Amino acid sequence: MRPVDVDDAAATVDARVADALIRELRVRGSALATDSTVAAQLRAQVHVVLRRTRERLGAAAGPAPGGEAAPSGAAPASPGSKVGRDRARQNIHPADSLIAATLLFDIALAELATGDSDPAEVARALNASIMDQVVPASLTYVDVLIERLAVAHTEERLGISRELHDRVAHSIAAGIQRVQLSRQHEGAASERIDEALRLLEAALDETRSLALDLRHSVGDKHLDEAIHDYVADLSPEPPTVDAHSYGTARSLPTGVQEEAFIIVREVVHNARRHSRGERIRLESHWLVDRLIISVSDDGIGFERDRIRPGALGLIAAQERAELIGAELTIASTPGSGTTVTLTISEPGGRR
Structure with missing residues (x-):
């Protein structure tokens, strides 16, 4: 059985990281921090990211996966795919999620890369854990927009086209850059990262293609x-x-x-x-x-x-x-x- 004080220390770090992240996002006016329900979901995601980072590093910090409760004030942890779906339906700009991912990396790295730990190894594990959430969230964000097309009128389709091209495609492209950086340092996990990169690139191609398709309509033509x-x-x-x-x-x-x-x-x-x-x-x-x-x-x-x-x-x-x-x-x-x-x-x- 793992020492209780180690579990408590990990929970304390998780809460401290989540608090710092939400403070930074609130200063920036991010919807991820101003809405209490979304903020609670974000706390749960921080907990998942840090737990998976510790697992990658082989640290005995908390119970085995599935037996660990979310920290106080957090909603039950949701898969990245559900987070992406929820944020699309709440009309939260995907750039907010990418900003949060970048801030989380900086804040968590300062907390985890201490003592005898190798900062580069911690950075690689942390980045991979963040990407585990970002990749499926990006894909399902696009899926929700595509679902809306089934009932959209011409004006709505044009609006979604602009959103796909100007907002979502740009954010996915930024996500691809982060995955590419992770691939350079991840070593044994590079095959899984390559697969994540392939999925993101396919989503980007699909998004751009749909954005182009949607700009066409009959209008006054035959x-x-x-x-x-x-x-x-x-x-x-x-x-x-x-x-x-x-x-x-x-x-x-x-x-x-x-x-x-x-x-x-x-x-x-x-x-x-x-x-x-x-x-x-x-x-x-x-x-x-x-x-x-x-x-x-x-x-x-x-x-x-x-x-x-x-x-x-x-x-x-x-x-x-x-x-x-x-x-x-x-x-x-x-x-x-x-x-x-x-x-x-x-x-x-x-x-």
């Missing part, structure tokens, strides 16, 4: 024009997208045009991200009484009754199609690519 403008702005990396239109394009009801455009954009985005193909062909067929839009890729395909996780975007597209009375069909065979077809009927024929 649906055909909006689709061609969107395709023209896509990056040249494979799979490339070729768009073709047949028949005479015409205006559709505004709500139908916007929803149809979102569906096409989602299907193309899904194919570019998951098909592993080289080319995507997008065709619009303007018939007398309906519009048929197909998106075909030459990728890996999938079994229709075993939809891969990345194809969940297609399910959302099907739901959008139902809202405007359209039909979305998916044809796919493993190894032979995928074709998604959107059919929009126009009662009364040509308008």
Whole structure:
């Protein structure tokens, strides 16, 4: 059984670090310190970071993982992913979290790098423990913003686009820099850090891609024009997208045009991200009484009754199609690519 006084000393350090961090954040006007519920959650996260740092250093400071209670005044510890989700829903700027992480590193290092301890070793362990919280929090922050898109109107989508590009992408990029610094010194844990870096870089690419996608809408254009403008702005990396239109394009009801455009954009985005193909062909067929839009890729395909996780975007597209009375069909065979077809009927024929 570990000495009680060691446990008490660790708890005292944890409380002192948390108090100092919250004081610094309060001076800066951070929402992490001004809201009591968020501050309590932050105290719990400080406790988790310091416990994991001690575990990395091999110090006998407190009970084994799972048997240690959070310090007085702290909320139950939450995984980093839940923290990111909560902060996104509370509209807390991601920069606040990164500032808190930087301050925590400085404050905790001064407390832990004492006596005979190696300051460099303590710094590496502390930075890795902080990144354990920052990485999943950053990823789920983006996830919450993406969830909001399902019910967002055009103006809201543009606002979220700006937030994704100007705020979240910048903050994730800053997180990548910290992980890269950690990778230079972490030694045996470098493989896990490389994986964290890969996830962050993928999240950054996805965020930038979504921000670009969301800036496009139909507006005063015909649906055909909006689709061609969107395709023209896509990056040249494979799979490339070729768009073709047949028949005479015409205006559709505004709500139908916007929803149809979102569906096409989602299907193309899904194919570019998951098909592993080289080319995507997008065709619009303007018939007398309906519009048929197909998106075909030459990728890996999938079994229709075993939809891969990345194809969940297609399910959302099907739901959008139902809202405007359209039909979305998916044809796919493993190894032979995928074709998604959107059919929009126009009662009364040509308008």
